[in-house]
Amino acid sequence: MEDSFKKVKGGALLLKGEKKKKHKKHKKRERSGEREEKGEKRVKKSQDTFQEDMKLHDGWWLADNYAHIVGPVALQFSNGAYIKALDNGKFVLGAPHGDGEGPDPEEILMAMKVGDGKISLKSGFDKYLRLDKSGKMVGVSDAVGAMEMFEPIWEDGKMAILGPNGRFMSIDDEDLVIFDKDKVGTMEIIKIRSNRIRDDMKKPEIPEEMKGSMADVETKFVKKFQKFQDHKLRINQNGVAQLVNAKRAGNLHETLLDRREKMKSDRMCK
Template identity: 50%
Template sequence: MSDYDHARIKKLVLKGEKHKKSKKRKKEKDEAGSSKKPKVLVDEDAVEHGGWWTAKTAADITGTVSIEFGDRCYLKAMDNGLFTLGAPHNAGDGPDPEEIFTAFPINDRKVAFKSGYGKYLKIEKDGMVTGRSEAVGSMEQWEPVFEEKRMALLSETGHFMSIDPEDDACVALRKKVGQYEICKVRSNATRDVVIDTEPKEEKGDLGEVEKNYVKKFQKFQDKKMRINQNDIKELEDAKAQGSLHETLLDRRSKMKADRYCK
């Protein structure tokens, strides 16, 4: 292959002429939003727990889950069929294998939990919570109760699952929710990514939107804001036709006050 074949084809530039990028075009493109990437809303709480997010409704409690009491401490299954509270985890770490359960919805209110040993969680007559059941009956069903962003698990006997502060055993002895009954069910199931595509300048009605863009792009040499006084219905029509940004730019251009208008 000849050296000529390696030559890059470029726009012709005359000697002494410098190629300049148009900042005006770039700014207008940014304003219209065509070059901006959508903002992904990050669940910081899930990040702190290794990607395990908090269930907000009973419908969220299905599949692979963990039950958290306190801060990054999870209910842990033992090989004797009992449960205890696991050691605290570091920020960013998820639960250990013994702290992972499988949730099965019974109906729109109740769920059953199966431990890694293949047994279902059950409340016994003495209030102990065990994991020795082969099948789901009424005593193996738990109702997630949500109130003021807090959650507790209600058993068939009307007692709430909790952690005994003396020996960290899992029990269900109280019919009222206290600090030891408050828990969180966390899931690592894939969720739909939430995208925020609305620029902050477009919060509010169209009058506020125009004012926001004027603040962003207008020169304030005399410290006075200049807003086009034409009927705002022009903006309503433009929004319906999908040309809102172009109309906003045109209205500012007529005021001779926009840094990026001709």
Template identity: 50%
Template sequence: MEYSMVKGGKLSFKGEKKKSKKHKKAKKRKHEEKGEGSHSLQQHLIEEDTKKHGGWWVCQKMEEITGSVCIEIGPQSYISALDSGLFTVGAPRDEGSGPAPEEVLMALRILDTEKVSLKSGFDKYLSTDEHGKVQGRSDAIGVREQWEPIFQDGRMAFLGSNGRFMGVDEEGDIVCKSKVAGPAEFVQVRSNVSREVDPLANVPVEERGGKVYDTEVNYVKKFQSFQDRRLRVNQEDRTDLKRAKRAGTLHEVMLDRREKMKADRYCK
């Protein structure tokens, strides 16, 4: 027999008991349970952090930076707008408190880019001046009013239009001067937008009534031709609709029922 045809693997000796794979399954199960535990712990830490900051949670990706946000640049300390149009670091907030009104910004995604604009409570957009200071004095969005959130290794920094990172200087002023992001430039963008998931988000509007009769009427209204201005709903027994809903064939059965009424523009 050719050597290449010989089946490789661990050698088996006569009389040797085959080891059970039970321990592997138990080990796998234990690993999965450990993973679930880690996820629960992480979720708990996120909830505690959010509670600590008065309901403001940390944005961890570009899509989350929208609407009302604040920029935490130190523990419980946020970038704060001054009436002069400049920005500074606000006083640390007590645990359980969110940012002050002057520390809340409005974030808007710049279309077809990975950048955002930031508007202060004075209704002015943030930009950088020729000296690298961050200011809020613009009435419209231009190139200088665009900021790019950079996420890396669990940290985040804002890159300005001048190719520098937003940070805080020794005097506590918000500037955009550093070519690299360090401790003075690391920030956390927080949002208070509700993250509750709509349980009906993936359910068509026509099927949110719950009852099969309401669902059928909604689809008839959607597809029926109203040349004679009369709503034509199949009045036959709807037991088949209930069965079809459980079986996942509701749309097919409703189409057959509408076809009988000869009023559906998508039926034969």
């Protein structure tokens, strides 16, 4: 009975001779347009924030999911400092960096995915990171085993790193990197930064025929498509202002085609 009611309940009843009102649909479209506009603004704001953060860290952007953690990375604490490898295999908290500065060479690690949401890390001394018996991080391993696997965990946009001993990464009183916390506090919040070029950061390649001035573009476009048996290149003589406006409007290809077709039709009429 309830299903039948859902099927027949299609909208407001209309009396005989009464025209259906459309203003509600218009309002719905307006609200939909407003939502789309707000969504676009949020995306742009997010992109602007991302770009500004990356600029402040010399091109090192903030990883916000497991897929991003591969290749060169740097582990940054809440005070802006990165963990740093020492030549004795130990890791300490380095000095804070100023705006526009990225991590130092000793602060850059190589991350690799090892499955189940876990990663392994290799230092610039070509050694994998692991935990020693006291829970301190050291770079001394030549291969990856259970003690060389770490798990980044996100919650509410923040991240902590869980060690193979079931405890979180932190810093001790001597500024050594240690995994000894059962709960996540301010000093256990970690940022993983990368300078690897992501697919969504790559600039689209410009086709060769679209490079140069608008006059050059039209000439190359005509050469590409025109069959000139009489060896005469026929270019529209109305200037390039129309092409400039078309490029701004996003319909340059259509305008180039229309101009070429116009030249063909004019030639046929002669």
